[in-house]
Amino acid sequence: MELLSSSKAFGGSQRVYRHDSAVCACPMTFAIFLPHQIEDGPVPVLWYLSGLTCTHQNAMDKGEYRAAAAANGVAIICPDTSPRGEGIPDEPDNWQFGSGAGFYLDATQEPYAKNYRMESYIRDELPALVAQHFPLDMGRQGIFGHSMGGHGAITLALKNPQRYTSVSAFAPITQPSTAGWSRPAFEKYLGSDETTWRPYDSTALIADGHRLRDLLVDQGTADGFLQEGLRPWLLEVACAQAGIPLELEMRDGYDHSYHFISTFMAQHVSWHARRLIKE
Ligand SMILES: N[C@@H](CCC(=O)N[C@@H](CSC=O)C(=O)NCC(=O)O)C(=O)O
Numbered sequence: 391m392e393l394l395s396s397s398k399a400f401g402g403s404q405r406v407y408r409h410d411s412a413v414c415a416c417p418m419t420f421a422i423f424l425p426h427q428i429e430d431g432p433v434p435v436l437w438y439l440s441g442l443t444c445t446h447q448n449a450m451d452k453g454e455y456r457a458a459a460a461a462n463g464v465a466i467i468c469p470d471t472s473p474r475g476e477g478i479p480d481e482p483d484n485w486q487f488g489s490g491a492g493f494y495l496d497a498t499q500e501p502y503a504k505n506y507r508m509e510s511y512i513r514d515e516l517p518a519l520v521a522q523h524f525p526l527d528m529g530r531q532g533i534f535g536h537s538m539g540g541h542g543a544i545t546l547a548l549k550n551p552q553r554y555t556s557v558s559a560f561a562p563i564t565q566p567s568t569a570g571w572s573r574p575a576f577e578k579y580l581g582s583d584e585t586t587w588r589p590y591d592s593t594a595l596i597a598d599g600h601r602l603r604d605l606l607v608d609q610g611t612a613d614g615f616l617q618e619g620l621r622p623w624l625l626e627v628a629c630a631q632a633g634i635p636l637e638l639e640m641r642d643g644y645d646h647s648y649h650f651i652s653t654f655m656a657q658h659v660s661w662h663a664r665r666l667i668k669e
Contacts, residue, residue, distance in 0.1 A: 392407060472492030495579055512542070538563055548595040564625035613650075
């Protein structure tokens with residue numbers, strides 16, 4: 391692992407690393423905030439998955455998570471959203487596919503299957519790497535994210551309930567298999583057989599019997615993607631039918647930006663901390 395930057399913040403350390411990913415077959419970059427409590431022993435881990443067009447940097451620069459992470463004594467890791475760089479298949483003019491749009495799935499179709507393996511990267515490779523290098527308590531992990539990253543967080547938590555004790559999302563894509571901005575990507579990554587899309591769709595996973603202990607979702611009412619892309623009411627119906635306690639907060643006047651995310655960031659970190667530390 392190569393340390394790209396390190397800055398003291400809130401008594402802890404905000405760092406950025408690059409490493410060679412065997413899973414994505416390219417170098418990958420991630421940000422990690424280590425709270426000062428790590429000097430006294432292993433701390434819980436909170437994974438933050440970013441949305442379309444993002445790298446590890448958007449949440450690190452604009453998410454404003456460090457004060458809450460330091461207060462609660464949790465590490466926060468912000469991975470990249472896709473493989474990227476020379477030789478990685480991409481559509482540079484399409485912000486909803488390719489670089490910055492990995493959708494946290496393992497592609498099965500050529501030419502994407504070799505590199506676009508973000509589910510395996512987030513679930514397997516990166517946790518193993520950070521566990522090897524930092525005193526993290528990998529028995530206490532939570533996951534959250536924004537938009538495409540909210541979809542990633544909820545689907546990963548639904549499929550790995552033993553791994554992720556807590557899950558929350560800001561403006562998640564709740565049903566990517568029917569949304570206009572994700573269907574073309576799913577078809578290119580996974581093929582035209584839509585039954586193979588179900589493991590990457592929150593509402594389909596819930597319909598297929600996957601469960602969460604509970605779930606926090608914040609959604610801005612002035613979000614331009616609300617009606618066509620996000621549709622939290624679909625998740626609300628799925629959770630109600632399955633008996634999953636969903637705390638859906640519709641935030642009056644907030645949009646899709648990091649101004650919205652940073653406003654409610656501390657509440658999300660505390661929500662996770664209560665489940666990871668205080669219970
Ligand atoms: N380029 C697009 C807007 C892209 C956008 O809004 N991306 C969001 C995530 S959308 C769902 O996954 C984001 O987090 N952007 C990064 C940021 O720093 O705000 C357009 O022009 O409409």
